[in-house]
Amino acid sequence: MKKEITKYYPLIPVFTAYLFLFLVGKNISGMWQLVAMLLFYCAMGQAFNIFLGMTGYVDFGYVAFMGVGTYGMALAITNLAHIEGLGIGIIIIGFILALLMSTLLSMAVGAVALRLRGAYFAIATIGVNEGFRFLIEGARIWNGSEGLIFTAQLNQILGREAASSLMTYWADIMVLFIAALAAFVTLFYMRSKIGYALTALREDEDAAKVMGINVTKYKITAFITSACFAGLVGATSWALKTPYVFPPEVFEIHYTIEAIIIVLLGGAGTLLGPVVGGLIYGISKYYLSIFMPGFQLLIFAPIIIIIIVLFPEGVVGMLKSRTKGSVLARFII
Amino acid sequence: MKQSAIRTLVVFSALFCFFVAGFSLAEAKSAGKIVIGHPACLSGKYAKAGEQAIGGIKACIDWVNNVYGGIKVAGKKIPLKYKYYDCESKKEAVTSLIGRLVTVDKVNVVFSAYSSGLTLRGAPVTESHQMLYMDHGGANNKIFRQGFRYIVQTIGPATSYHQGTLNMIHKIDPKAKKVALAYEDSEFAKMVMHGAEKYAKKLGFNVVFERTYPKGVTDLTPLLSALKASKPDFILGGGHFEDGQLFNRQLADLDIDTKALSLIAAATLPAFYKALTSMAEGVMGPSHWEYGVKYSAGEAKKVGLNWIGPNQDEFVALFKKALGKNIIPDYHAAEAGAQVLAYVLAVEKANSLDSDKVRAALGDLEFMSFYGGWDVDDTGLQVGHSMVDVQWQGGKRVIVWPEEAQTGKPCYPMPTFAEKAKGKIAVP
């Protein structure tokens, strides 16, 4: 029994960080929108880490799952808004649709691209992302490049006041929950058979296969889980908080890069890593844009290069090796 | 070992607390000033337009503070202050920076970031703070059908971009009936295209070609070959900056000659002619504002509107001073600047800084500045500003339409590309 509980100790620092963020946002005036941005980065990193951190596969087209999640929510709102009495139900349908669409896409991509490894996998996923975007634009699916704008429908469904607080407050709370849930699932995976299987895979995929581990099954499980969380992040941060969808914006590959940076800064494959990475990334960007407007990318690029070269295991990775054998080690993975 | 671990943890938590503490460190209170907040696009994909907007805003604030003497509220003249951050042209940053502007910097009005998307992203935040939100960079008409209460537009709506060109050709060449439309596949350009298509049909034109090309295109040859085969009398198209240059260049490469060519966004910029030189001769473009427009205090009097602000040359001088660079402002600068003036007039009219009152005053406001007319409808959509059509003639931008704003006659039909390559310039 006791062992059961100690298993979940590493969640304590993660949840403390989220709680702290929430309290800062709630109580210090003017912090909420910044906290919302940090939560978005943490959630994105946490979701991305489930697959990248555990398998070492770099999914460059990851943003596509966020994109279809966004479309799931947007489609629910725009198509169902005229039905009276559904109210908040539409948002729930939106979430279900977002999950469904990201699951379907990840299954399709997983079946195809997961046969590839390394750079081939990375390039194939870029292809999926770009191809999907051009299919939407070219075949004029879901209103094509004109996209969907739906604040009016949101107002119609929930009433103006509720819609406004959804867009500026509750959507961020949902992101917080998604981030926390993603952290929980990450730990659950790490502590179960799938985690050990994926660790073996990350070290040496062929050896793992020879040992009789069903590598493909676990890989796909992690891939779909990660994609589902991406869909949820998209549905909240990019549909509920940003009441429009334009295809070039939701399939923007820079978001994948940001997710990679966050995971790498914090430490790939660690539980606490994406939180730490998301915070460092978000906060430093925010301050650079305030104090040195216009130069943040110029400053950021060399810093990232230096970090990759000198600290490839990330902040939490470093912390982990520093605390090995101490009491703290139980909390940091 | 254990100690070092704790030390590391302490260091990290200390750093974290330091960061968080930084959040609440409000700027020195700008007491006695009216502050304009702006999540500007200084870097990223809209950096070009963002720099212009900052220059325009700074120029007009300079004029308000030093020439106009500040905004008169409750009998006192209060100077304006400008607070801007760089949103990197990204939506995540737009909301967090607006959050800071509204609550930490306590600004009195927020100017939107460039583009319809970023403008929309910020709107829910300003709405929830009941903060006036002025849009100088989002042309999508749909922004104003979402029920936002505090948003007011200065840039004209996208659907009207090509109406002037169509009017012009309708009038001076009634025989030209075949129009080809080729726009970028983006929300903004698509909206312009729909507006142009509708208006062209209304005027009795025959749309013989209607296609789009994707954003970031590097070769338009297949599309242009198909366009050539449709034998249009004139072409309307464009999207943003780079594709406009490409469009014109490849028309020249393929020797596709029409009587007129009008491109949105790109054609009116000095860089366009610099890049294309003789190939740009005779090419037209609709613009919200262009150096050389004839709006003046006298003109305002004639049409019975209030006049405010620097005259055109003063504005250009202030703009150059503000950016410290010798560049001529384009319409991104002018519309951002005019927005400052609109705000000044509305505050004085409302005699208050309260967003609700200023918003109401903006709704009733109608005035003219170097930018031209300014008037919004109930939803905040700009309806009082008419666009001008500019044509490159002998390396200079000449305003050829509407007739009352003309600085020269249009050159129609424009010379062929073969003639232009031999040095023929477009003269009426």
Next chain:
Amino acid sequence: MFLEQLTGNLIQGIVLGAVYGMATMGLSLIFGVLKVVNVGHGAFIMVGAFVTLWLFNALGINPILAVPVAFAVGMGLGFIFYYTTMQRLIKAPELATLLATFSIGILLEELVKLTFGSEFRGYNWVVGKIDIGVTVLPMSKLYACIGSVIIALLLYLWFNKTRAGSAVRSVVEDSEGARVCGVNVGGAYALSFALGIGLTVASGVLLTMFIPVGINPYMGGGYTLKAFVIAVLGGLSSPYGAFFGGLAFGLIENGSYTLFALIPGVEPFALTRFLSFVMLLAILLIKPTGLLSTK
């Protein structure tokens, strides 16, 4: 009418494809030798474009002469980035190299923006054009095409006829074996990285001869994605494969437009892009060694 357009587009496609192919050889060379995907590829093309622009507008130097200059600049940049960054990441997981090359790309873009501004520029090199009936070809495009073929041939000769070239080739085939045989593997890595970057920067010159407008710090993104598709068509690790991949890509992109335009209610141009990424996936799955390889 239809056939005439199709033929015209296909001829344009070959000319364009040769330039695209040359613009991808650097990417494939680097991947072939170092197993590193250069995500910052487009930024180096952009550097080449700015070199041309600057030489032409400020010094009046013919774009053809800009090719060797750009190549030298690229070699220099390649050595700098190899010894400061890439050298330490050769054995690191993909994640690190992908992010490193991407950051190098951003760094270049921001540095160029700082020096030249974010204006869209262009130059006008007048050399006439020829009308071949179905379409019109400017001479500058033809020069770019011929230049690409010559560079591809030179690379082929270098690989097969010089000592350094065969050393690099031996590293591609078997880096351990090469080491045993006394090949300086580290040197071969550095040389091929620099050569790859050099080729990419030089290709930026040829691309501006093809499209001499719209030159700005962020112009590279579209080329990076195109280069990925082309590289995969050619087998990802073979520079000549990339060259022929470029030809195939040019033909498909231009040819398919005319076909897609027959479908009502769609945007044919966006669909040509869709098709190219579908091809990318299909080839990766069915024949990851590339369309043209015999393996």
